[in-house]
Amino acid sequence: xxxxxxxxxxxxxxxxxxxxxxxxxxxxxxxxxxxxxxxxxxxxxxxxxxxxxxxxxxxxxxxxxxxxxxxxxxxxxxxxxxxxxxxxxxxxxxxxxxxxxxxxxxxxxxxxxxxxxxxxxxxxxxxxxxxxxxxxxxxxxxxxxxxxxxxxxxxxxxxxxxxxxxxxxxxxxxxxxxxxxxxxxxxxxxxxxxxxxxxxxxxxxxxxxxxxxxxxxxxxxxxxxxxxxxxxxxxxxxxxxxxxxxxxxxxxxxxxxxxxxxxxxxxxxxxxxxxxxxxxxxxxxxxxxxxxxx
Amino acid sequence: xxxxxxxxxxxxxxxxxxxxxxxxxxxxxxxxxxxxxxxxxxxxxxxxxxxxxxxxxxxxxxxxxxxxxxxxxxxxxxxxxxxxxxxxxxxxxxxxxxxxxxxxxxxxxxxxxxxxxxxxxxxxxxxxxxxxxxxxxxxxxxxxxxxxxxxxxxxxxxxxxxxxxxxxxxxxxxxxxxxxxxxxxxxxxxxxxxxxxxxxxxxxxxxxxxxxxxxxxxxxxxxxxxxxxxxxxxxxxxxxxxxxxxxxxxxxxxxxxxxxxxxxxxxxxxxxxxxxxxxxxxxxxxxxxxxx
Numbered sequence: 001x002x003x004x005x006x007x008x009x010x011x012x013x014x015x016x017x018x019x020x021x022x023x024x025x026x027x028x029x030x031x032x033x034x035x036x037x038x039x040x041x042x043x044x045x046x047x048x049x050x051x052x053x054x055x056x057x058x059x060x061x062x063x064x065x066x067x068x069x070x071x072x073x074x075x076x077x078x079x080x081x082x083x084x085x086x087x088x089x090x091x092x093x094x095x096x097x098x099x100x101x102x103x104x105x106x107x108x109x110x111x112x113x114x115x116x117x118x119x120x121x122x123x124x125x126x127x128x129x130x131x132x133x134x135x136x137x138x139x140x141x142x143x144x145x146x147x148x149x150x151x152x153x154x155x156x157x158x159x160x161x162x163x164x165x166x167x168x169x170x171x172x173x174x175x176x177x178x179x180x181x182x183x184x185x186x187x188x189x190x191x192x193x194x195x196x197x198x199x200x201x202x203x204x205x206x207x208x209x210x211x212x213x214x215x216x217x218x219x220x221x222x223x224x225x226x227x228x229x230x231x232x233x234x235x236x237x238x239x240x241x242x243x244x245x246x247x248x249x250x251x252x253x254x255x256x257x258x259x260x261x262x263x264x265x266x267x268x269x270x271x272x273x274x275x276x277x278x279x280x281x282x283x284x285x286x287x288x289x290x291x292x293x294x
Numbered sequence: 295x296x297x298x299x300x301x302x303x304x305x306x307x308x309x310x311x312x313x314x315x316x317x318x319x320x321x322x323x324x325x326x327x328x329x330x331x332x333x334x335x336x337x338x339x340x341x342x343x344x345x346x347x348x349x350x351x352x353x354x355x356x357x358x359x360x361x362x363x364x365x366x367x368x369x370x371x372x373x374x375x376x377x378x379x380x381x382x383x384x385x386x387x388x389x390x391x392x393x394x395x396x397x398x399x400x401x402x403x404x405x406x407x408x409x410x411x412x413x414x415x416x417x418x419x420x421x422x423x424x425x426x427x428x429x430x431x432x433x434x435x436x437x438x439x440x441x442x443x444x445x446x447x448x449x450x451x452x453x454x455x456x457x458x459x460x461x462x463x464x465x466x467x468x469x470x471x472x473x474x475x476x477x478x479x480x481x482x483x484x485x486x487x488x489x490x491x492x493x494x495x496x497x498x499x500x501x502x503x504x505x506x507x508x509x510x511x512x513x514x515x516x517x518x519x520x521x522x523x524x525x526x527x528x529x530x531x532x533x534x535x536x537x538x539x540x541x542x543x544x545x546x547x548x549x550x551x552x553x554x555x556x557x558x559x560x561x562x563x564x565x566x567x568x569x570x571x572x573x574x575x576x577x578x579x580x581x582x583x584x585x586x
Contacts (some may be wrong), residue, residue: 004399004400004401004475006474006475006476007391007395007400007475008392008402010388010389010391010392010475010476010479011388011389011392011393011406013385013388014385014388014389014410014445014450015406015409017385017441017444017445018409018410018413018445020426020430021423021426021441021442022413022417022418023413024418024422024426025417025418025419025422025423025425025426026416026417026418027418027422028418028421028422028423028425028426029418029419029422031421031422031425038425038428087316090309090313091313093305093306093309094309094310094313096310099310099313099314102317103313103314103316103317104572105572106317106318106320106321107316107317107320108572109320109321109324109565109568110320112500112504112564112568112571113504113561113564114503114504114505114506114522116504116506116522116525116526116529116530116560117504117525117557117560117561117564119529119530120327120525120529120530120553120556120557121323121324121326121327121557122323123529123530124326124327124330124550124553124554124557125323125326129341130340130341131341132323132326132344135341164319164320168320190296195296195299195301195302196296196299196302196305199296228507229507232507233526233530247420250420250421251420254420254421254424255420255421255424255511260421260425263420263421264419264421264422267419267420267421268419270419271416271417271419275415275416278415279415
């Protein structure tokens with residue numbers, strides 16, 4: 001038998017880093033139960049029990065912030081599932097391989113650009129005074145729209161731009177599932193005289209259902225993640241009402257306003273709910289679709 | 295044959311047109327930015343530029359590279375990307391190898407797995423992490439950008455699944471020949487995993503290059519900002535309060551063409567590695583997603 005101590009030694013550096021940068025901050029959560037003052041430190045700050053939580057539930061904006069988060073996250077998840085699903089089916093009909101490859105190359109690209117870059121680009125093309133998109137809007141005879149500064153449009157802009165960034169990458173999983181469909185099924189349907197539409201409805205779509213259910217179930221764990229990177233790079237004081245989400249709220253409160261205890265309370269609340277949801281969603285995915293991560 | 299029916303032929307033409315338009319939609323905004331960045335100031339600021347530069351000039355790029363903040367940040371970004379990728383991959387391999395062993399042969403494996411996987415499920419959150427970095431004196435240091443995210447548990451899982459797919463006989467042969475664990479990892483496993491290592495390295499590089507938030511909270515002086523954080527500040531927030539330049543230079547960097555040039559340079563490394571990335575990621579994703 002091989003001696004195992006080298007294995008433990010190999011794991012040591014990672015273990016140390018994970019303990020310092022992941023587990024120590026978890027212990028730092030205690031400041032949610034304190035009135036933390038940086039100059040007094042963890043041991044010197046006053047303990048306040050559940051005061052921060054009581055304050056949280058009474059905080060005037062919190063309801064709106066949670067609601068914004070849920071609405072934005074839900075529509076992103078739904079659209080982020082439906083659009084790649086349909087796109088993969090349409091792409092699957094393409095017989096010209098060169099066309100298929102070029103299409104894939106182009107639609108996967110935005111996934112790899114950060115929201116800082118895309119934020120810069122969107123600010124330019126969505127500008128109300130002559131941005132590219134508004135030039136198209138006015139050319140069609142409509143009034144220009146202030147996509148990033150109008151509370152009626154901001155969530156819509158977030159959802160559409162998120163779908164725009166991620167739909168291509170999202171198709172990969174569906175394309176892999178499509179490649180796994182047994183061609184004999186289509187041949188049999190062909191012999192029976194089924195049209196392509198019928199084949200799509202009765203072979204292709206049912207074949208994609210298991211993976212769709214898995215993805216849908218797993219995304220439940222993300223219902224409180226409305227996308228900090230995106231919102232932070234696109235929002236501004238004009239659209240705070242409809243655009244502020246839990247993560248941006250925690251950032252402003254904790255880092256900018258120095259209310260570290262209260263921000264940690266909000267963050268902890270979110271983490272606990274998210275962890276329960278993630279654990280549940282993985283259990284469900286395992287139960288219904290026999291899906292396992294490792 | 296459905297291919298021959300009139301209905302399908304009409305659908306097919308419509309499908310090609312639709313998919314073609316959607317693909318264009320993904321690339322046109324980037325082409326527009328590129329066109330603006332090479333245009334003269336006047337046509338750009340009066341919104342005349344579409345997808346081709348008007349009054350071609352490289353003026354915007356000269357101004358961008360004449361800005362010392364920009365050059366500093368470019369250096370910080372390169373630094374953090376290289377450090378994080380090298381350290382991250384070394385840690386990933388050293389972690390994935392022991393964890394790829396069977397429970398039977400490596401007692402303690404399950405415990406280690408849970409210690410790592412728990413961090414995916416739960417985290418201390420933004421504020422405690424921020425206080426920690428402050429307390430251990432990493433503020434303003436490049437290590438604040440490298441160390442907290444050095445270990446990616448997802449990468450470890452992908453890597454260990456790959457190690458597990460290698461034939462057991464290779465490892466047994468190495469042990470019989472007297473190689474220890476470290477030698478087996480370095481001489482047998484790593485050479486066989488080069489495609490996986492390349493894939494994960496590219497993903498790490500892209501992730502590191504794109505990271506902007508840690509730079510903004512852990513760096514107090516703009517000269518330590520990585521490029522993504524700098525662009526966030528001066529292009530997205532349009533906050534020039536931290537920048538220490540004379541008014542004329544400030545006017546230069548806030549021009550639309552110069553903004554476009556900076557955005558394009560920020561995206562350029564991603565565009566350059568993208569062809570290599572694309573060759574790998576479909577395979578990599580499938581390895582991670584489809585298992586028996």
